Amino acid sequence: MKTRLKICDWSVRIPAINWVQTACLGALALVMSGCSMTPPKTFTFQADVPENFTVTGTGNYIPAPGETCTGRSGKPFRVGRLHFKPDQPKTAHQVEFQVPLTDNEHGCSSVLHSLKLTIEGRWGPGREHTSQESANFSISDETSQQASTPQVFEGQCQWLFRTMGPYRYIVKIPMCRALNANGDMEKRMIGGRLQRDQLADSTVQLVLSVAKEEEPYFGRSWLKVPEGWKLCIKTKETIRCQSPPTFTDFKMPDGRDCTVYPKCNP
Numbered sequence: 001m002k003t004r005l006k007i008c009d010w011s012v013r014i015p016a017i018n019w020v021q022t023a024c025l026g027a028l029a030l031v032m033s034g035c036s037m038t039p040p041k042t043f044t045f046q047a048d049v050p051e052n053f054t055v056t057g058t059g060n061y062i063p064a065p066g067e068t069c070t071g072r073s074g075k076p077f078r079v080g081r082l083h084f085k086p087d088q089p090k091t092a093h094q095v096e097f098q099v100p101l102t103d104n105e106h107g108c109s110s111v112l113h114s115l116k117l118t119i120e121g122r123w124g125p126g127r128e129h130t131s132q133e134s135a136n137f138s139i140s141d142e143t144s145q146q147a148s149t150p151q152v153f154e155g156q157c158q159w160l161f162r163t164m165g166p167y168r169y170i171v172k173i174p175m176c177r178a179l180n181a182n183g184d185m186e187k188r189m190i191g192g193r194l195q196r197d198q199l200a201d202s203t204v205q206l207v208l209s210v211a212k213e214e215e216p217y218f219g220r221s222w223l224k225v226p227e228g229w230k231l232c233i234k235t236k237e238t239i240r241c242q243s244p245p246t247f248t249d250f251k252m253p254d255g256r257d258c259t260v261y262p263k264c265n266p
Contacts, residue, residue, distance in 0.1 A: 040103070041200040045084070045115070046096040050210045052122040053157070055095055057084040061103045061110040069108040080110055101199060114138050117190075119208070121157065123172040124253030133157065133176040135190035135206070144195045151204045154179040155190035159210070161261060162217035163231065168250040170261065173217060176208070185211070214262065223247075228260045 047055040059082045063069045071077040084097040103110045117135040135155065157176040164171045177185045194204060216222040220240045222229045232241035233248045249259050258264035 040100040042098045042100050043199040043201065044096055044203045045099055045206075046094065046203055047206040047208060048094050049208050050093065050157075053208065053210075054120050055206065055208070056086070056118045056120070057097060057099065058082070058116045058118070059084065059099055059112055060114045060116065062113045064102070064109040064111050067108045067110065069106045069110055071106065077106070079113070080105055101196070112139050117206070119157065119174065119176050121174045123159065126253070129253050131173050133174045135176065137191050137204070138193050139196050139199075140193045141196050144198050151194065151202065152207060153190060153192060153205070154207045156185050156209045156211055158185070159214040160217040161214055163250050168231070168248070170250060170252050172214070222261075225260070228263050230260055
């Protein structure tokens with residue numbers, strides 16, 4: 001039976017042999033593969049998330065200066081990707097994963113160019129009741145002028161609700177934006193620039209919260225009332241609430257027929 005080994009995969013299990021044989025085989029493998037015994041430098045990305053939210057990441061890597069990276073097609077490639085998904089939340093409301101600053105796939109050296117986060121929130125009882133938003137971080141090669149300090153980014157997600165389909169089922173979309181120093185949501189997306197020379201062995205943290213109030217995705221289709229929001233009847237001519245308004249019912253994600261969101265009925 002043939003044994004297949006992945007070069008540079010340190011998790012490969014070798015059958016039990018004495019330590020001399022192990023050392024020789026290990027040294028020979030390193031020479032033949034060109035792998036370094038020094039593991040790549042990494043940083044920790046940590047996210048404090050609200051209930052029913054999680055964060056995963058995608059690292060975009062480009063060839064290091066002077067390197068040519070070849071893809072499976074045999075042609076040079078410009079961007080390679082590594083995906084980061086926490087195996088298990090550190091706590092009920094915190095996830096983290098390690099992000100390498102370099103990568104050696106395709107027989108070349110590549111460096112981290114940017115990190116994209118996928119923020120996923122669940123808004124209903126089913127597995128299909130999830131929606132996503134994103135955040136982006138770029139990696140700067142400029143020399144830092146200040147001493148390394150904890151890098152903490154704050155953001156907030158607000159649920160936007162709307163109806164979809166002939167039965168007017170409620171669906172929700174998260175709108176996630178950066179927070180300013182006063183704790184107010186800004187128009188810009190969550191993210192920023194990270195200094196490469198400060199990242200090794202550091203922790204980058206995202207503190208994410210959820211706005212208390214939900215808002216309609218199409219504000220002109222809903223009318224604010226003391227009990228909540230009521231859905232106006234739409235016509236081919238307009239999607240605005242008329243004066244005087246006429247209303248229709250809708251369905252919650254769990255199938256209930258309702259007339260006011262989010263209380264369902266007055």
